[in-house]
Structure formats: C-alpha cells, structure tokens
Amino acid sequence: xxxxxxxxxxxxKKSLExxxxxxxxxxxxxTEISEKLGLYKSNVHNILMxxxxxxxxxxxPESGKFRLGVSxxxxxxxxxxxxxxxxxxxxxxxxxxxxVGELVYLSIPRGDEVVYLEAIYPDNQRMVSKSxxxxxxxxxxxxxxxxxxxxxxxxxxxxxxxxxxxxxxxxTITDKEKLRxxxxxxxxxxxxxxxxxxxxxxxxxxxxxxxxxxKVEAGLSISAPSLRMGEERIQxxxxxxxxxxGKIQKML
Amino acid sequence: xxxxxxxxxxxxKKSLExxxxxxxxxxxxxTEISEKLGLYKSNVHNILMxxxxxxxxxxxPESGKFRLGVSxxxxxxxxxxxxxxxxxxxxxxxxxxxxVGELVYLSIPRGDEVVYLEAIYPDNQRMVSKSxxxxxxxxxxxxxxxxxxxxxxxxxxxxxxxxxxxxxxxxTITDKEKLRxxxxxxxxxxxxxxxxxxxxxxxxxxxxxxxxxxKVEAGLSISAPSLRMGEERIQxxxxxxxxxxGKIQKML
DNA sequence: TTAATTTGTTCTCTATTGTAGAACGTCGTT
DNA sequence: AACGACGTTCTACAATAGAGAACAAATTAA
Numbered sequence: 001x002x003x004x005x006x007x008x009x010x011x012x013k014k015s016l017e018x019x020x021x022x023x024x025x026x027x028x029x030x031t032e033i034s035e036k037l038g039l040y041k042s043n044v045h046n047i048l049m050x051x052x053x054x055x056x057x058x059x060x061p062e063s064g065k066f067r068l069g070v071s072x073x074x075x076x077x078x079x080x081x082x083x084x085x086x087x088x089x090x091x092x093x094x095x096x097x098x099x100v101g102e103l104v105y106l107s108i109p110r111g112d113e114v115v116y117l118e119a120i121y122p123d124n125q126r127m128v129s130k131s132x133x134x135x136x137x138x139x140x141x142x143x144x145x146x147x148x149x150x151x152x153x154x155x156x157x158x159x160x161x162x163x164x165x166x167x168x169x170x171x172t173i174t175d176k177e178k179l180r181x182x183x184x185x186x187x188x189x190x191x192x193x194x195x196x197x198x199x200x201x202x203x204x205x206x207x208x209x210x211x212x213x214x215k216v217e218a219g220l221s222i223s224a225p226s227l228r229m230g231e232e233r234i235q236x237x238x239x240x241x242x243x244x245x246g247k248i249q250k251m252l
Numbered sequence: 253x254x255x256x257x258x259x260x261x262x263x264x265k266k267s268l269e270x271x272x273x274x275x276x277x278x279x280x281x282x283t284e285i286s287e288k289l290g291l292y293k294s295n296v297h298n299i300l301m302x303x304x305x306x307x308x309x310x311x312x313p314e315s316g317k318f319r320l321g322v323s324x325x326x327x328x329x330x331x332x333x334x335x336x337x338x339x340x341x342x343x344x345x346x347x348x349x350x351x352v353g354e355l356v357y358l359s360i361p362r363g364d365e366v367v368y369l370e371a372i373y374p375d376n377q378r379m380v381s382k383s384x385x386x387x388x389x390x391x392x393x394x395x396x397x398x399x400x401x402x403x404x405x406x407x408x409x410x411x412x413x414x415x416x417x418x419x420x421x422x423x424t425i426t427d428k429e430k431l432r433x434x435x436x437x438x439x440x441x442x443x444x445x446x447x448x449x450x451x452x453x454x455x456x457x458x459x460x461x462x463x464x465x466x467k468v469e470a471g472l473s474i475s476a477p478s479l480r481m482g483e484e485r486i487q488x489x490x491x492x493x494x495x496x497x498g499k500i501q502k503m504l
Numbered sequence: 505t506t507a508a509t510t511t512g513t514t515c516t517c518t519a520t521t522g523t524a525g526a527a528c529g530t531c532g533t534t
Numbered sequence: 535a536a537c538g539a540c541g542t543t544c545t546a547c548a549a550t551a552g553a554g555a556a557c558a559a560a561t562t563a564a
Contacts, residue, residue, distance in 0.1 A: 006305045008298035009551065011522060015264045016306045023326050026334035030541055043523055045542065046260035053258045054268045055362060064531095064541050068331040070362040073369070074275050076328030077386025079320040082278035110307060110322040117325070134329025261522070263551060282512055295552055297513065316512055316560090 014039070015047045019056065019068075027065035076134065085209070085218050086117050088251050092244045093120040093220070100240055102224040105132075105206075107144050109216060112160040113137060114145050117218070137198060140165055140179055141172050143206030144219030147192030149183045151208045151216050157183065172197045191238045196226060203229040207241045211252040220245050266291070267299045271308065271320075279317035328386065335360075337461070337470050338369050340503045344496045345372040345472070352492055354476040357384075357458075359396050361468060364412040365389060366397050369470070389450060392417055392431055393424050395458030396471030399444030401435050403460045403468050409435065424449045443490045448478060455481040459493045463504040472497050 007013045014037075021033050034044040048066050051057035055071035080086055089106050097104045097120040107114040113136040139145030139160050149157050165174040173179045186192045194204035206221030222237045259265045266289075273285050286296040300318055303309035307323035332338050341358050349356045349372040359366040365388040391397030391412050401409050417426040425431045438444045446456035458473030474489045 006301045009263060009267065009302045010549090011261060011263050011551080012267045012299065012302045013306060015261065015267075016303075016308065019327065022334070023330040026330065031539080040524055041541080042525080042543080046522075047264065049258045049542095050261045050264045051268075054265060056268065059541095067334045068327060070331070070360060070367045072324065072327040072331045073367055073386040074388060075271065075320060075324040075386075077384075078275040078278065079322070079324045080386075082274070082319045108322060115322045115325055134325040134327075134332075136326060262520090263522080283510080292553055293512080294514080294554080298551075301513095311512095 014043075015051070018044060018047045019051060022057075022066075022068045027060060027063070027067040029063075029065045080117070083117070085248075085252070089209075089218070089220070089248050090118060090120075092248055093118060096120070096220075096222070096240055096244055097122045100222060100237055102222050102228070102237075105144070105221045105223060106218060107221070108218045109139070109148050110136065112139055112163060114139055114142060114148065114219060138166070141168060141194065141197040142221070143192040143194040143204035144208070144221040145192065145206075146183055146186045146194075147206045147208040147221075148216050148219050150187035150192065151210060151214075168198050169196055169200045171195055171200075191241065192221075193234070201226055203234075205229075205234055205237045205241060207238070207245045209245050209248055209252075211249070217252055220248070266295075267303070270296060270299045271303060274309075274318075274320045279312060279315070279319040281315075281317045332369070335369070337500075337504070341461075341470070341472070341500050342370060342372075344500055345370060348372070348472075348474070348492055348496055349374045352474060352489055354474050354480065354489075357396070357473045357475060358470060359473070360470045361391070361400050362388065364391055364415060366391055366394060366400065366471060390418070393420060393446065393449040394473070395444040395446040395456035396460070396473040397444065397458075398435055398438045398446075399458045399460040399473075400468050400471050402439035402444065403462060403466075420450050421448055421452045423447055423452075443493065444473075445486070453478055455486075457481075457486055457489045457493060459490070459497045461497050461500055461504075463501070469501075469504060472500075 017037055018033055018039075021028055021036060030041050030044050030048065033039070033048075034041045037044070048057055048059075052059055052066070052069070055069045057066050058069040059066050085108070086106065093104045093106060101122045103122075104120045105116055106118040107116045109115075115134065115136045116132045119132055137145065139149055149160060152160065161176065161179060165172070165176065165179065167174050173182055190207070192206040192208075194202075194206070196203055198204075202223060203226045204221050204223045206219055208216050209218045209220060211217045220241055222241065269289060270285055270291075273280055273288060282293050282296050282300065285291070285300075286293045289296070300309055300311075304311055304318070304321070307321045309318050310321040311318050337360070338358065345356045345358060353374045355374075356372045357368055358370040359368045361367075367386065367388045368384045371384055389397065391401055401412060404412065413428065413431060417424070417428065417431065419426050425434055442459070444456075444458040444460075446454075446458070448455060450456075454475060455478045456473050456475045458471055460468050461470045461472060463469045472493055474493060
C-alpha cells in the first residue's frame, strides 16, 4: 500500500503496522496481532506496552485486550489544523451544502485511496451520527477518486489502479480497460461520477481541486440518494462544485 | 506527562516524541526538531523518513520541511469508532444542545488533561469553523476537569494537579490549596464550574460520567458566554446535564 | 559575484537494543 | 483436575538504531 523503500527504522515501521491493526478491529489481543502480522508475541507485547505508556493504545484491565488511545486524537487535530485546505474549504462547503441541500465531502488522496477530511450536512437535514471523517475509499469507485485520477499523470494513475478492482455493488467497474475509458471520459467532461459503484442507491458527483501548479490538492463531492440525482440535478451540482472548486483553488 | 516506566522500545518512544512535536507547530524542519528534543539530526531524519513512508508525516518538496500526514486521520477515526462512549453520548448531546441552545462538549480524561471528543452546536446557531475535537485543556481550570477530579481518589487527584497551575485569565485558580477546596466543593455540589478560568467571558458547567464501577469514563459540559450564564441558567444546565449523564451512565 | 551560514541528506562503525524463543502464571473451559 | 488460551516475563544473541562527521543544496551576507 505504501512505498517502503525509504523506511530507515524497521522497528518503527513494525510498530506502526501494529497500530494500524486497530483500524480494522478493536479491541485486539497480543496473540491476535502477532498472528496477523507474523510477529512474536513478546515483540508485539513490547510494542503495545510502549504505545500504552505514550497514550496511543489503552489496555482494558479486565480482558487484557488493547484498543487505540486518546493520543491519536491530538495528532489528528494537529493534522487538520496544519492543513490549510480544510480551513479554506470549510466555509465554502457550508455554502454548497445549503445551496444544494445535499451532503458535501472534502477528501484528499492517499496512495490509491481518498480519505474524507470533512463532511458537511445541509442545515435542514439531521446529521447522520456516524461521522465518516478519516474514513477512506478506493479511488477507482468514487466520484472524487475518478476526478482526481483524471488529473494524474498516466504513470500515477496506473499506480493507483494496479490493484484488483473489487466490486462493492453490481455497478462497480471491475474491468481495468473500462475504468481507463471512464477516467478518460471524466477528464474530458471535467467531473467524476459514482453511479452507485460504492453503495447501492447512492450516487455522487465529484471534482478535483488543484493548486497553483496544477497538482491535485484535494477533492470536493456531493452525495445523494439516486432518486435525487437525476441528470438535471447532476448538472446543477457539477456547476456548483466547479464554481466553488475554482474559488478554493484561487486561495491555495 | 506520561509514565514511561513501561516503555520497552526506546526508538518508538523517541519517534512518537518526534511526531508529537507537530502538535505544537507545523511545519517543522529536521534541525528544529533535533534541537528541541536534543537528538542528532540523522536520528530525526531517519525517523521522519520512516513516518513519511508510512503516511504519518509529509514532506513539502519545496521547503523540505515536514508536517503531519493523512494516516493520523485514519487512526483517530478508528479510535472514535472503537470508543462506545461517543456513540452512546452523541444523540443525547444533540438533545441537550437543542434543549439549552448552547455548545455541548464530550471529553475524556488523559493524564492531567481532558481531551475533547465531540462538540455539538445547537441547530439554530452557526457552527464555529474551528473544531476543537482533539484539543485538550488542563483539568484544574475546566468545568469537566474539576468534575472529573472530584470523582478521583485523593492520590489520582493529587497526581493530576501536581504540576504548576498556570493562569490563563485573572480568574484561573493558581493556588493549590484553593484548588483542593474548589474540587471538594465540586464533589459536594455534584458539578464543576469554570468561571472564566480558561477564557475571559466564557463560563462552563460540567459533570462527570461514571461507568457501572463508579470509574470516570468521560465528562459532559456546556459552554456559553458569561452573559448567558446567570445563576438560574447554570442551575437549569446542571439539571439537564445530570439527567443526561444519568441516562448515558445506564448504558455503559 | 563570492563567501558564509544553514538547511536536509548521506555515510560508516559500533554499542545499543530490539527481538526470537521458550518458559511462566493466570485465567476460563472441559 | 487437566486442559488450553491468554497476556506476561526472561535471556542471550545479532541485527540495527544512532553518534558524529562530512555532504550538497539552498539561502543569506558581504
């Protein structure tokens, strides 16, 4: 998933891999992790004890199992603080949400995925309780993902779609050649579409946000039930997204 | 700040300390970090390269300086996912926010600080753009902090106030004996007060949320400008907070 | 323009330290 | 009572993290 050609401290890499196990399941035991990663129990134990002492992992005194600790929150807050794209985009996202009355997402690329940074709900709509902030999706099946891919160089793009194209719904594009055509079509029309490729019944429109050098900085998308995503509304959404993406780009 | 008696992997501890530098300032250079922590540049460089390869740190190709990377978001999301207190408390927090029309916070203790997990804004009020989620404050000067301290054992409590009591406003309690009295008063009355001790013009009321064993699990608080925080309203807020804290506690 | 300073980066050697492997104590289960 | 699964502890060896200097690139000063 990550290029590890530049890993200098193997123990740190290993430790982070241990930590990342918790993103898939919580709580986890020492044995469980050691089996998953092929490490020795004592090794995993030492890593977990260190993380625990630093607040990145907590141990349930009853079961002895581990889960992530509070300290990760402080990091994520600092990350968002330091990222000016979020600061700049947030007020615009609110305007978009109120204008179109649908969910608006800001996401940024990481490897072959997009990570959701912010999600804004229109004022009148009840906020869904499960926040997607920090969640990630594969690029090849999302609207922003395809919008971003269409702005990449051919090599970058290929690197992002080299893995297996897993089908999440019957609409997911799993054929690599089809996908390349779709990305090319995305590039030409200037926005990405997700036609229920991630979740049945949900469609999305997304555009890429480029910085002054033309490099992809982030992505902006609108998500809605397919019933509210007819061709006319899609065009309306696209127009709004492109307008605001332009405004944001000017400020980067 | 953290007990490091149980640190088994020194290089990991060191690496995390490097990572934590970014919570104070971003971006940071190799030299800057090495000076701050008293480490060698090559050491810091190796650490940063490894973090970069894993996505926890990003390097600006222009300046060569570093900032936090996207991967920390995935961790924080997993943390919040795994923490059922947030899942349970969130819908109640919405009710509170709409009932009282003020800002409602959920926070959890970490060392001598409280970390803000969730912040809910009343429907009619515009959400402030800067999210405090992940931010932390010292216990001794916040309403939740004092509510939590008042539920701790004397030893735990002392450990949390052993540092210097920094004054953030002229109202901050900086005398340790005064603070002990205030915490005792908090314990008796059942809720904590922050009388502009963190920020001038802002008052808070807070209560602790205990689990079935009576251990502090989290804290709930309401924050508002002091003009909207007269004695009658404080009593109203306290009543609401205690009612909902009770509901949440039953579900833990 | 050139010199001086500061930056991130690279290198090498070796003492540190992470870790394999087994053994231990403690649960809940059979 | 015996088992199995768990988190934990221990030790000895070898891998490797890190000190320290030297590097190149970039910035500033003269």
